[in-house]
Amino acid sequence: MPNPCRLYLITPPRLDDLAAYGQALSQALDAGDVAALQIRLKDVPDATVAAAVEALSPIARARGVAVILNDRPDLAAQFGCDGVHVGQEDAPYAQARTLMGPDAMIGVTCHDSRHLAMEAAEAGADYVAFGAFFLTSTKDAKTRADPEILSVWQEVMQTPCVAIGGITVENARGLAAAGADFLAVSAGVWSYGDGPAAAVAALNAEIALGVAERGHAR
Numbered sequence: 144m145p146n147p148c149r150l151y152l153i154t155p156p157r158l159d160d161l162a163a164y165g166q167a168l169s170q171a172l173d174a175g176d177v178a179a180l181q182i183r184l185k186d187v188p189d190a191t192v193a194a195a196v197e198a199l200s201p202i203a204r205a206r207g208v209a210v211i212l213n214d215r216p217d218l219a220a221q222f223g224c225d226g227v228h229v230g231q232e233d234a235p236y237a238q239a240r241t242l243m244g245p246d247a248m249i250g251v252t253c254h255d256s257r258h259l260a261m262e263a264a265e266a267g268a269d270y271v272a273f274g275a276f277f278l279t280s281t282k283d284a285k286t287r288a289d290p291e292i293l294s295v296w297q298e299v300m301q302t303p304c305v306a307i308g309g310i311t312v313e314n315a316r317g318l319a320a321a322g323a324d325f326l327a328v329s330a331g332v333w334s335y336g337d338g339p340a341a342a343v344a345a346l347n348a349e350i351a352l353g354v355a356e357r358g359h360a361r
Contacts, residue, residue, distance in 0.1 A: 148319040148350050149178040150343065151305055153213075153329040154195070156185065161198045167339050168199060171332060172206045174340035175347035178325060179248075181228055183213035196222045209248060216242040216249075226250065226269070231259065236266045250305065255288040257295065264302035271296075272327065275308020276318060280330055284308050290321035297322035311335075312345040319353025326350065 152171070158164050168180070180203045182195050192215070200210045200223075211226040212219035216239035219227040226248025229239050239249050250270040251263035260271040273292050275284035288308070296304045303324035310318065311331035318326055328346065335342035 148323050148354050149176055149325050150346055150350065151179045151181065151325040151327040152177055152208075152332060152343075153181045153183050153307075153327055154199070155329060155333045156183070158184065158195055161195060165198055165202055167333070169202050171339040171343045172203065172208055174343040177206070177208050177343065179209040179211050179226075181211045181213055181327070182224075183228075183329070185214075189218060192218055193222055196224060200224070211248060211250070219243060219247070228252070228272070236263060236268055240267065254286040255292060256286075257292060260296065260302075260304070261300070264300055268302060270303040270305050270325065272305040272307050274306060274327075276306055277309025277311075277314055279309035290318055293318065293322035312342060312349060315346050316349040316353040316356070319350045320356040321353075322357065 180199065182199060184192055184195060196212065203210050209225040211228050212224045213228050214230065214233045216227040216229065216234050220242045227239055227243055228250040229236065230252040236249060236251055243249060248269045250272055251268045253260040253263060253271045253273055255273060263271050273288045275286065276288050276290065293304055293306060305325040305327050306318040306323035307327035310326050310328045312335065315326055332339050332342040
């Protein structure tokens with residue numbers, strides 16, 4: 144049986160109205176399976192990050208969703224997040240692990256590089272993230288990854304892999320079929336025409352189809 148693939152939500156780049164976003168998040172998480180919520184706020188004061196974690200963590204945890212902070216293992220540890228995601232230009236994995244402790248979830252951006260991913264996995268990362276697979280409006284992606292990297296990774300490594308970058312309801316199925324353990328989605332949920340809850344439901348349906356295709360291909 145192939146490993147199931149699950150949804151990994153990433154917040155929008157800005158959260159100007161935490162109360163309104165919290166309501167949208169609640170509805171989205173109630174609409175289907177979500178494994179994790181990454182709070183991703185760039186170039187904002189630490190107090191803004193703290194307010195977001197304080198407001199959103201109870202919503203996620205009440206539904207069994209892990210709370211992961213982007214970039215800042217120091218703040219993730221201080222604010223009691225379940226994990227942290229670090230890029231190649233952020234704190235190195237070893238430093239993040241030291242700050243977060245042995246039980247935290249730590250993921251590492253690996254772009255389109257199996258070499259970087261293997262280094263992260265061997266160091267002890269809980270997951271590696273490949274991307275961007277598609278054009279994305281959320282960030283200026285430095286690399287484009289081919290879905291084949293997911294298939295190869297599944298064949299040779301046990302560490303879970305996350306697909307990220309421009310993922311939508313329309314293209315999620317292929318990445319699930321290729322071998323992603325998680326699909327990280329931001330604008331594909333929050334900017335979905337029928338609303339975030341409809342996006343989560345539709346993404347879960349497409350993921351299920353993709354996982355079924357993966358099973359038939361083996």
